[in-house]
Amino acid sequence: MAVQLLKKASVLVVDDDTDVLTSMAMLLRPEVRVVQTEKNPERLPALLRQETFDLVLLDMNYHRSVNTSNEGLYWLQQLRTLAPASAVVLITAYADINLAIRGLKDGAADFVVKPWRNDKLLASLDEALTRRQLTNKSHRQLPKPAVSPLLGESTTMQTLRRTIEKIAPTDANVLILGENGTGKDVVARLIHAQSMRASQPFVGVDLGALSEPLLESELFGYVKGAFTDARQDRAGRFEAAAGGTLFLDEIGNLSLPGQTKLLTALQQRQITRLGSHTPIPVDVRVVSATNAPIQHLVQTDRFRKDLVYRLNTIELTLPPLRERGDDVRLLAAHFLEQYATKYGKPTPRLEGRALARLLNYRFPGNVRELQHTMERAVVMSESEVLTAEDLVFSSVETTLTAGPETTRLAELEKGTIQKVVDKHHGNITKAAKELGITRMALYRRLGKYDL
Numbered sequence: 001m002a003v004q005l006l007k008k009a010s011v012l013v014v015d016d017d018t019d020v021l022t023s024m025a026m027l028l029r030p031e032v033r034v035v036q037t038e039k040n041p042e043r044l045p046a047l048l049r050q051e052t053f054d055l056v057l058l059d060m061n062y063h064r065s066v067n068t069s070n071e072g073l074y075w076l077q078q079l080r081t082l083a084p085a086s087a088v089v090l091i092t093a094y095a096d097i098n099l100a101i102r103g104l105k106d107g108a109a110d111f112v113v114k115p116w117r118n119d120k121l122l123a124s125l126d127e128a129l130t131r132r133q134l135t136n137k138s139h140r141q142l143p144k145p146a147v148s149p150l151l152g153e154s155t156t157m158q159t160l161r162r163t164i165e166k167i168a169p170t171d172a173n174v175l176i177l178g179e180n181g182t183g184k185d186v187v188a189r190l191i192h193a194q195s196m197r198a199s200q201p202f203v204g205v206d207l208g209a210l211s212e213p214l215l216e217s218e219l220f221g222y223v224k225g226a227f228t229d230a231r232q233d234r235a236g237r238f239e240a241a242a243g244g245t246l247f248l249d250e251i252g253n254l255s256l257p258g259q260t261k262l263l264t265a266l267q268q269r270q271i272t273r274l275g276s277h278t279p280i281p282v283d284v285r286v287v288s289a290t291n292a293p294i295q296h297l298v299q300t301d302r303f304r305k306d307l308v309y310r311l312n313t314i315e316l317t318l319p320p321l322r323e324r325g326d327d328v329r330l331l332a333a334h335f336l337e338q339y340a341t342k343y344g345k346p347t348p349r350l351e352g353r354a355l356a357r358l359l360n361y362r363f364p365g366n367v368r369e370l371q372h373t374m375e376r377a378v379v380m381s382e383s384e385v386l387t388a389e390d391l392v393f394s395s396v397e398t399t400l401t402a403g404p405e406t407t408r409l410a411e412l413e414k415g416t417i418q419k420v421v422d423k424h425h426g427n428i429t430k431a432a433k434e435l436g437i438t439r440m441a442l443y444r445r446l447g448k449y450d451l
């Protein structure tokens with residue numbers, strides 16, 4: 001029985017050590033249905049939005065971490081929220097057994113110690129899957145995935161929260177518009193969580209990341225033999241979301257043929273798996289999002305008007321962060337606290353000039369950029385007070401009020417670049433990555449500032 005569970009399981013292995021990933025994949029491939037590996041735990045939220053796994057094998061130690069001991073536990077907590085139905089088995093070094101035991105208290109099913117014995121590891125996975133099945137069968141209430149809060153006290157954000165409360169319980173399709181990083185994904189999840197469908201699945205699909213040939217099989221699924229690699233029947237996202245909410249992200253990137261297929265599915269409320277002729281009825285509420293100017297796409301014949309009408313029964317627009325006034329301060333404080341906890345540091349406070357710099361910055365990457373800036377500042381700072389120099393923005397700094405500040409900004413940029421390049425001992429690739437700019441852009445700046 002247990003062996004069958006293992007054979008049917010989809011397993012995700014998360015470890016920043018490529019050797020571990022390779023050997024785990026080699027060991028597990030013949031034993032389980034699907035094995036996927038992920039080197040960067042930061043990608044977990046996006047990945048788990050798209051895929052569900054029966055079991056996650058999670059490493060406790062990450063090299064890039066400042067405080068190695070907390071990183072594994074942090075990601076375990078995140079997994080409990082992002083994928084509460086997945087069993088988690090921890091991989092740990094012998095020296096960290098105490099931490100692994102803490103991990104058990106935090107909801108992990110088991111842990112294996114490096115170097116592991118293959119038979120013991122497989123037995124442990126079996127056991128974790130069996131227990132998970134028993135838990136699910138006993139209909140015990142699984143913890144609901146916690147939804148990220150939609151913070152902000154600006155008038156627009158208060159109005160938006162009220163609108164969401166009003167529209168969430170209806171079954172109306174919602175189109176969310178807004179620049180990158182403004183919180184469209186957060187809003188989509190909030191709508192689902194406050195809807196009558198909250199106990200049913202929320203399934204996201206990033207249409208911007210799907211190439212044309214993949215689109216149909218991802219959305220509608222396929223039957224065995226539909227194409228060379230179709231070795232078994234597979235449900236698509238529409239079926240996976242049945243009874244719940246289907247979140248179509250980056251809808252503006254959908255090709256015209258893709259738009260036609262989607263429109264047909266929405267009109268007929270049914271899909272047909274690739275390679276099959278049998279239509280399958282699907283009941284989904286569609287929430288979609290885009291940062292593209294959708295009406296302009298319609299006017300220029302790049303987006304079907306009839307599809308927009310299907311999608312935007314309710315249209316919500318998220319304002320850019322630079323138009324939310326004091327919300328910047330509130331969100332900065334929230335992220336500082338969040339990352340201080342993650343990295344086991346005291347929560348730092350922003351010095352006056354640092355705050356002024358935040359309030360003057362345009363934030364082209366919006367809340368996500370603020371979040372990254374705060375994380376980087378918490379990681380890098382050795383003091384409990386963050387200065388203006390501790391803030392490194394991903395985009396090249398442009399402020400709301402250009403002018404006399406320009407020279408100071410150039411100085412700040414120069415200082416920041418020098419600091420990051422020094423930190424990486426002159427490694428341009430790594431420094432550019434941390435600064436969030438291309439290598440060429442970094443070279444240009446090194447030249448400009450004579451560094």
Ligand SMILES: Nc1ncnc2c1ncn2[C@@H]1O[C@H](COP(=O)(O)OP(=O)(O)OP(=O)(O)O)[C@@H](O)[C@H]1O
Binds near residue numbers: 148150152178187
């Ligand atoms: N109002 C908010 N309060 C707290 N956190 C927020 C808020 N808005 C966004 N965030 C956080 O900022 C990050 C980016 O948000 P999100 O992914 O929802 O943006 P998006 O508009 O969907 O971005 P993209 O257009 O790139 O897909 C997330 O980590 C999210 O939790």
